[in-house]
Amino acid sequence: MTNASKGHCATITPSDTAQRNLAKELRRAKRNFDVAPRSGKDLAQMTRTSACLPRIREADERDVPTIIGLAHRIWSAHYPSIIGQAQIDYMLSRMYAPDTILKEMTKTGIRYDIAEVDGHAVGYSAYGPGPAPGEMKLHKLYVLPEHQGLGLGKALMRQAAAWGSANALPTIILAVNKRNERAVAAYRRCGFSIRESVVVDIGGGFVMDDYIMTSPISNLCRTASMV
Numbered sequence: 001m002t003n004a005s006k007g008h009c010a011t012i013t014p015s016d017t018a019q020r021n022l023a024k025e026l027r028r029a030k031r032n033f034d035v036a037p038r039s040g041k042d043l044a045q046m047t048r049t050s051a052c053l054p055r056i057r058e059a060d061e062r063d064v065p066t067i068i069g070l071a072h073r074i075w076s077a078h079y080p081s082i083i084g085q086a087q088i089d090y091m092l093s094r095m096y097a098p099d100t101i102l103k104e105m106t107k108t109g110i111r112y113d114i115a116e117v118d119g120h121a122v123g124y125s126a127y128g129p130g131p132a133p134g135e136m137k138l139h140k141l142y143v144l145p146e147h148q149g150l151g152l153g154k155a156l157m158r159q160a161a162a163w164g165s166a167n168a169l170p171t172i173i174l175a176v177n178k179r180n181e182r183a184v185a186a187y188r189r190c191g192f193s194i195r196e197s198v199v200v201d202i203g204g205g206f207v208m209d210d211y212i213m214t215s216p217i218s219n220l221c222r223t224a225s226m227v
């Protein structure tokens with residue numbers, strides 16, 4: 001398998017000037033999104049990979065097909081062993097129907113963000129006001145498998161937290177399947193803890209067997225490499 005097919009950016013060797021410009025852009029990306037390198041060595045590596053600059057942007061109606069495409073790819077890779085294919089099909093057909101997402105964006109105050117690398121969408125989040133006063137809810141957070149573990153989830157989360165802060169919603173909550181151990185671990189690492197355990201009937205003979213996790217947004221993503 002080539003690097004490109006694994007989702008890595010091609011390594012190039014830019015001129016000194018280009019390398020300096022890239023380093024500057026990476027420092028700016030780190031300030032804005034915290035998806036920048038975690039060490040000087042990483043920075044040196046990333047300055048040789050100009051195509052890898054990440055960007056988080058708000059999605060709009062034109063992005064609905066992209067979000068649906070990402071969801072199908074990520075869910076098909078991640079959830080079969082957790083909820084099974086029948087429940088995946090059932091949930092995707094409801095939660096990711098174009099009209100459903102469009103309505104969320106335009107009528108219910110849910111905001112979608114997209115993470116892009118080299119101009120390609122590789123992940124997304126959705127969030128909005130939560131069920132209780134002072135709370136926001138992170139409804140969705142998904143990154144393509146080949147881009148996971150690189151800081152994009154955390155960058156999307158921080159963007160959501162910034163929205164919560166701007167809207168005077170100091171607490172963030174989310175629901176995560178109890179068997180989704182990697183996501184639970186990542187959320188813990190970002191500062192979340194489990195508040196309760198719920199089982200929600202979603203029809204079609206299926207349930208969502210979830211933890212509700214929560215964090216003060218002021219604590220979010222303050223661990224390890226965060227600045």
Ligand SMILES: CC(C)(COP(=O)(O)OP(=O)(O)OC[C@H]1O[C@@H](n2cnc3c(N)ncnc32)[C@H](O)[C@@H]1OP(=O)(O)O)[C@@H](O)C(=O)NCCC(=O)NCCS
Pocket residue numbers: 074078141142143144147148149150151152153154155175176177180181182183185186187189190223224225226
């Ligand atoms: C969960 C998910 C969104 C996290 O995004 P990501 O880009 O992979 O995560 P990041 O690289 O930003 O990592 C965020 C933090 O979690 C930690 N982390 C990530 N994966 C982890 C794992 N499997 N175990 C423990 N910690 C983990 C990282 O180390 C990082 O913390 P640090 O910077 O303090 O070291 C992503 O892995 C994903 O899309 N998974 C599949 C779909 C899914 O389960 N979505 C959540 C639905 S509720």
